[in-house]
Amino acid sequence: MTATLVPLVVLLPMLGAAVTLMLGRRRRAQMAVGVAVLAAVTVIAAVLLVAVDTTGPAVVYIGAWDAPWGITLVVDRLSAIMLVISAIMLLVVLVYSVGQGIADQHRETPVSIFHPTYLILAAGVFNAFIAGDLFNLYVGFEILLAASYVLLTLGGTGERIRSGVTYIITSLVSSLFFLSAIALIYGATGTANIAQLSVRIAELPQDVQLILHLLLLVAFGIKAAVFPLSFWLPDSYPTAPAPVTAVFAGLLTKVGVYAIIRTETVLFTENDLSTLLIVIGGLTMLIGILGALTQADIKRLLSFTLVSHIGYMIFGIGLSSVLGLTATIYYVVHHITVQTALFLTTGLIERFGGATSINRLAGLLKASPLLAILFFIPALNLGGIPPFSGFLGKVGLFVAGAQGAAPDASTAPDWLIWVVIAAGAATSLITLYALTRFWNMAFWRRRDELEGYESVLLGSVLEAPEGATVTATRTTPVLMVVATAALVAVTVCLTVFAGPLFEFAGRAAEGLSDPSVYVSIVFPGGTR
């Protein structure tokens, strides 16, 4: 019964995209179809989550072709939680952009292709989460990337084209890496099925494994924006329309993180790169957040914190203990919602205050207390203030680190883990500092202080290069505020229901810690 629901999470958005494309001239019908489709997917994902948690993983063999030959779709606990959280987020952001479109008479998203492209993006993301086949994972990546190229260059202004080119060429290179890796893996093992690969890759010589492992990590690392490969992100994300930036920041990098989790837990269990991952995780945290310190523009600042916080997840994956993976899964869920909520609030600030730079914003607390609350909660959350989920996720990761890496799967030395824990604590504080500075300037500073305000410190921080001037509308459409408030409420729920969620993440990590679990899901009768 639940198995029949699995393909729907990809099919529904695809069909929805086709319908919205045909409805190109009727905006209201387009919006209705888009919201209905994503709401349906959210319900299906929730049903799948409950079913998978109680009765075990769901597997679908497309066209009834058995596992190594046909396309396999697998939903285990990790896939299910990723599906649910991304469906909720995509739905909220779509409602937000609908609100924005109605308020602006479609100034920001003037083209009729926004809704179809957005649904295609959703289909690609969902497909990547349920792929049981390395090549199907590649197809999922390509679907979401092609849609993201269109969304990022929406409207085709000079600024967006310029930043889009960086993003597109970087993504093309990463896709070529991924495809070459698949070709070489197929050459070495004769299969692309993830479960079968888990068995066969372990039989390969260590040096062959190392090459294939690094190729895949580079491909996924570019997508997840892990430190040396993260240069493209702060330049390309901030120029897109606010809802698009929110989706990209929240979701696209996490698809890369998800792929890295699968690579480490199922594919290359016998090849140990955990020391490398822990070092890179630490570097990503520190270098990302140091970039955030020098930004005056809130969108660029948030893009740098995004890069920085990917480091926590990479660190958790590197620990490769059950507790490390548990905390990573919890952190991924937390980060998707919080980062998206912050970008949505930024979109509201941009409308209300007419700017995104701390040099030009002031007095927002008095002007709009609601906006202040909507920014304050996720900002504290991201900074890791107790009792919010950001704090819980970080503590979970640090405790996992303190217990040491899994002795049989990881060779990372203890002192290194302690260094990275220290780096993580420092990153958390610096994140808080960067966000508080924005809060002080934009919300607490009085409006009349803005005139002739000169500060050496502020003068030295960077404005967005060629930042476009935005006219303040002084209006915040109800639908946009409701969508943002809903997402902020979700982030609070992650804190309130942290106990059950952490237990669920624990069960998911339990399933990941032993690759034979995944293999037995796909091959109930054992591999040949």
Next chain:
Amino acid sequence: MTASLTLVLLMAVLFGAGIAVMLERSLTRVLIGFLLVGNAVNILMYLMSGAPGLAPILGEGVDEGEISDPLPQAFVLTAIVINLGITAFMLALIYRSWWLAQLGAKGDLVDDEAELAEDAEEAADLIRSSAADDEAIQSLIDASDEEFDELVAAIDDEELEREASARDRDDERGRP
């Protein structure tokens, strides 16, 4: 695993050439580089299917060991289709970025009729200028023709004079 040496060499050349072209600044060259590398990866994928064999259709009297591996071929087909879509998008992007570089944002404000009128004017200018060119060339030719005529006339005069003077001299000598 057996592989065709020709294909391996072709793949290496495509990889090398593609990466070299991709490193250029121009977007069009980056696209060409992407196409070359993309095809190199496709050949790599195809090479992984091993030695060529019969068409992968199982039937009576077909030995399973003799047919070629169909899976990499399916992969390559999918990759080709994806590359096609990306290429189409890249071409549109390149055209857009060229348009913006040529005209800037105000290029979007030129409407079609104004553009047509402008085109017609430009064409008229061109025709006018070529007519002017013709005139100028014609006048040059005319001028040189006149000059030539004058020259010829001058030479003729000179010769006549010389002949006349020679005759005079002959006359003087002939009649002592």
